[in-house]
Amino acid sequence: MTVALSGEKIASQIEKKFPESVIESTADSLLVKGDWLLEIAGYLKTTAGLDFDYLTAITAVDYYDYFEVVYQLTSLKHNHSLVLKTRCYGRDNPALPSVVNLWRGADFQEREIYDLMGIGFEGHPDLRRIVLWEGFDGHPLRKDFL
Amino acid sequence: MLADYGYIGLLLVVAIFFAVTTLLLPFSLSLPARLVIYSRRLRQYLDTHYPFLSKFVPPLPKFPKFMQIVPYNPNPVKSSTFECGMETIGTAWVRFNFRYYFYALVFIALDVLVVFLYPWAVELRQLGLFGLVVVLVFIFLIVVGYIYAWKKKVLEWK
Amino acid sequence: MEVGEVYSSRQLDETEGEAINELIARSQQTIPDPDQWLDEELKRNILLTSVDAMIDWARRSSMWPVVCFPACCAFEFITTEASRFDLSRFGMEIIRGSPRQADLMITAGTLTWKMAPQVKRIYDQMAEPKWVIAMGACAISGGIFRSSYSVVPGYNRIIPVDVYVPGCPPRPEALVHGIRMLHHKISKMSIAREAK
Numbered sequence: 001m002t003v004a005l006s007g008e009k010i011a012s013q014i015e016k017k018f019p020e021s022v023i024e025s026t027a028d029s030l031l032v033k034g035d036w037l038l039e040i041a042g043y044l045k046t047t048a049g050l051d052f053d054y055l056t057a058i059t060a061v062d063y064y065d066y067f068e069v070v071y072q073l074t075s076l077k078h079n080h081s082l083v084l085k086t087r088c089y090g091r092d093n094p095a096l097p098s099v100v101n102l103w104r105g106a107d108f109q110e111r112e113i114y115d116l117m118g119i120g121f122e123g124h125p126d127l128r129r130i131v132l133w134e135g136f137d138g139h140p141l142r143k144d145f146l
Numbered sequence: 147m148l149a150d151y152g153y154i155g156l157l158l159v160v161a162i163f164f165a166v167t168t169l170l171l172p173f174s175l176s177l178p179a180r181l182v183i184y185s186r187r188l189r190q191y192l193d194t195h196y197p198f199l200s201k202f203v204p205p206l207p208k209f210p211k212f213m214q215i216v217p218y219n220p221n222p223v224k225s226s227t228f229e230c231g232m233e234t235i236g237t238a239w240v241r242f243n244f245r246y247y248f249y250a251l252v253f254i255a256l257d258v259l260v261v262f263l264y265p266w267a268v269e270l271r272q273l274g275l276f277g278l279v280v281v282l283v284f285i286f287l288i289v290v291g292y293i294y295a296w297k298k299k300v301l302e303w304k
Numbered sequence: 305m306e307v308g309e310v311y312s313s314r315q316l317d318e319t320e321g322e323a324i325n326e327l328i329a330r331s332q333q334t335i336p337d338p339d340q341w342l343d344e345e346l347k348r349n350i351l352l353t354s355v356d357a358m359i360d361w362a363r364r365s366s367m368w369p370v371v372c373f374p375a376c377c378a379f380e381f382i383t384t385e386a387s388r389f390d391l392s393r394f395g396m397e398i399i400r401g402s403p404r405q406a407d408l409m410i411t412a413g414t415l416t417w418k419m420a421p422q423v424k425r426i427y428d429q430m431a432e433p434k435w436v437i438a439m440g441a442c443a444i445s446g447g448i449f450r451s452s453y454s455v456v457p458g459y460n461r462i463i464p465v466d467v468y469v470p471g472c473p474p475r476p477e478a479l480v481h482g483i484r485m486l487h488h489k490i491s492k493m494s495i496a497r498e499a500k
Contacts, residue, residue, distance in 0.1 A: 126313070126314075128314060128317060129317070131418075132418070132454065133317070133320055133321040133324045133325075133417070133418050134317045134318050134320065134321030134322075135318075135321035135322060135324070135325045136321070136453075138453075140453045140454075145453070215359055217431075217432040217433060219432060221428075223425065223428040223429065224428055224429055224431075226425075226429065228402055228403065228404065228429055230422065230426075231421070231422025231423060231425045231426045232422060232425070233425075235311065235316075
């Protein structure tokens, strides 16, 4: 069985390495600041004992005040998983760094988030719409689309 | 008369019937509609290039209704190449892998061998030991070529 | 698009997006169903009647469907095709991949605007005579997805539909009933009215 790691345990490890980056950590997930996302993701991938080398999914949630982007990471080596979250504020052009260079599977998933939620990913090699057609106006899965 | 030929005669009847229904009948039934389209195209061509000649082209006769069964309404989208609903991009003539050619070549050589083996196998008893030796020599000659191809790594798929 | 050129994915996407937007702009009205002859006075001459009957019988007795299965109604179509509710008794067990060899399009599934130009093209590439059965609520009017940003509200926006089979999904018996209704419709066709 894949063990779902508790966010609190990892939080202390990450706080030591990157001070002031963890906003909140619960038993299910770990919430970090957007500026530290790339470093924390790299740290999670490369550290022995954590080794999160497989990105299961990226999704985004639209709360009215902010967008929350959820990364579900799994380690094939140690058979444990973790949920990593960040928030981005602002509805006009929210942006986050792209994790494509760490996990190739993020490519299409980030395109889907861009397509449906409008969150741009900096550093993504080819950010364009994937499920809707070019020329479609708007980002449908936002709460204020209709 | 056909009965003298037995089953071959029956086959001939079936073949003629098949050819008539699949080839001649649709061709002749679609002729009126196609002639209409062709004459329209001819008229358009003449009107654009040689206007005074179109007087000399007689109008098509009105075909009886029972001859207008098969519809023929070509338009550019309908006659376009089928690619599962998308517009075709690029040409259809692509370069094939050369390894297919090697396999086909080896197959041809061995297939000829097999063709000669079949009648030998049918008349096995009459041909006896002498026949066996002859056939083994024949097989050996062809298998030499096959072994050459094998050693040259022609049959490997990389 | 030029033959022989290589296009980048972005160019392909942009061309596709333009085509879809044009199709949306063109499909704001439903296409009327082709049933004008059903209300007219029948003026047939005697010779034509038996020829008509024979031709209509030939046309309806083995209509071959073309592959058009965007969504879940396809499963009910497959069930109808299978041994319990046999489609082979109508001569329809062979589902042609190529539209040139087919004369029936059973639209089984929700159509999105992104897929719509392809379905329209396949319909256009079918040779006459051709008929369309709109299967399921999504094919008739967009179904429960009617107000979605990406769903075509019914196939009759882009292609003319002959028979509507309601259901979500319609049971195989309902689809067979729809096919039989199409048979009745075809049996009323006459070349005298068709060939104008």
